[in-house]
Amino acid sequence: MRYRSLQILLIAAAISAAAATTLAQADPKPGPYVPKPAIQPAPVYGPSTSVIERSLPVAANLTASLCVIKGNVHINGWDRKEMRVLIKDGSDFAFRVLESDSDGLAAWTTLQSSPNGPRRSPSSDCVSGDRIEVDVPFGSRIDIKGQESTVEVDSVRVVKISNVGGDASIRNVSEGVSATVYQGDISVMDSSGPASLETTTGNIVAVDLKPRQPGENFRAKTNNGVISVSGLGFRQSEISTISGTVSYVGKILEGGSYSFATTSGSIRLELPETTSSIIAASYGFGGFNTDLPMKILTEDVSPGSFKRVTGQIGGGGATVKLSTTSGNIVIKKR
């Protein structure tokens, strides 16, 4: 019995030694078990203190499309048939010409993020940078989409901005402005052409805007914010906010149609004494007051109801609709 046990022990020892030899040959130094780190280190896109500048010969009536993830964008018109782009501390980029004119100059170009950029967004062709400067011919049309960018545009022909977050500042645009911002302010100055300004949360300031052709409209709308308009030359204007005050300083042009509306906020107009307009004011909770002499045409201001006042200032050559649910309507003499 004891010899039998000894045999079994020897066999077990031999098997163990053989297994050890095999494993040792297969992996000389496997080391102890170390669990893999659960969190991979984040990719590093910087640091970078770079300035990348490129230029492209373009047509005088260039259309330039830009997509910006993040950055401060400055776009300026200049008197050269050349588009120059400078990006500081941001993505490398390349021009992509979509259309050329008969002279072979780029008529429609877009910026595209280059894969070699130090801070290239891993999931987008859009560029980014601390400062993005773009110079284009005066006659250019600029189309910008932005995610988190402040945009300044000066002296171009047409501007269209769609920005998720960030302010937009526009001036000296000759043939039209369209700006849609979801969180940020919009300011437009000294421009002409149809204007459509819309922000979800932010203020709108428009100064000295006028149509380029008869029939063009001005539209300003915000959900939360103040709208301040002065020196408007449009005959058709629509200005509205849900929560905020509407302020208008300027003329009511003959034959014009103006609409000012706010759900919760006041409407304040400063008009010249020579104003000639039909005023239709409706308000729920608040008051109506005018410094200009107004002939009451219809009036229903009984307590508790939605109040309405229709009156005529001067000859009544234009129509001004004023509407607020909670707020005052005030017309001041300028």
Place this chain on the structure above:
Amino acid sequence: MNGKCADIGLIQAYLDGELGPAESAELTAHVGMCELCSSEMAEAEMESAAVFAALGGELDALVPTQRLWSKINSSIEESRSRSLLDRFAGFISFVFASPSLAAAAALLLVAGITLTFVLKRPDAVEQAFAPVPTTAESDTRASSTGDTALKPVSTQVSEPADTRPHQYDAPTAVKASFTTTGKPPLPRTGTPSAVQIQATSADQTYQRTIAALSATAANQKDTLFSPSERVAFERSLALVDDSITRLQAAVRKDPKNDPARQALYANYQTKIDLLSSVTQKEELVASLK
């Protein structure tokens, strides 16, 4: 939360993204209608923005976020749930990596088998080993009964309830109490009184459109909006809803009140535009990717 102001801790928890969907919805609905809470939230958000701006990228790199904590916790849970077999396999591979350790293991195996055979003989048990008394103080792994002193003791150490080094504690602000400001919230549409209105076909068309857009917006706004945007959105929605309710009452009271009806339709349109802005923003964000 109706009629009560939110605790600043709760607002901070919301800004930090620590509230659940239901709590977030309740808070934003309240803040949208409450001036005091709205200003408190704006102030808190500005403070947070100032702190984040000051710390910049360092904060992003050094301070673990909620998502990071989730990854850490899930990693720990994963390692806990590793099977005993995996651990044994790891041990075996470690042991057999060195020939000397393998030889030692073989000797142990031989000794164990020998011992088994010897202990199988009843008369040999008493000769070979006398019971060794052990105490809990001397060896906490030992059984309290002396006759089983040599039984294999489980090496599976019972883990404490939670050994995670940085267990994220939900802020107590979630459970914070509220103080009454005495300012009642504005009424919202959808209440029976608002629904009871005798709607015209135009009303019904508007309301159907609004209902469809509301369902879409409700699914999208949580992912699209930042805290302040969402509060602003809810605030705007509350204002428009309040205006609609009031105008519906005015029209119901005087069906010939055309200015009120026009204002009502204008407010319907405003609400449609507001709800549509959610989808429009989603489209813009999608186009940037």
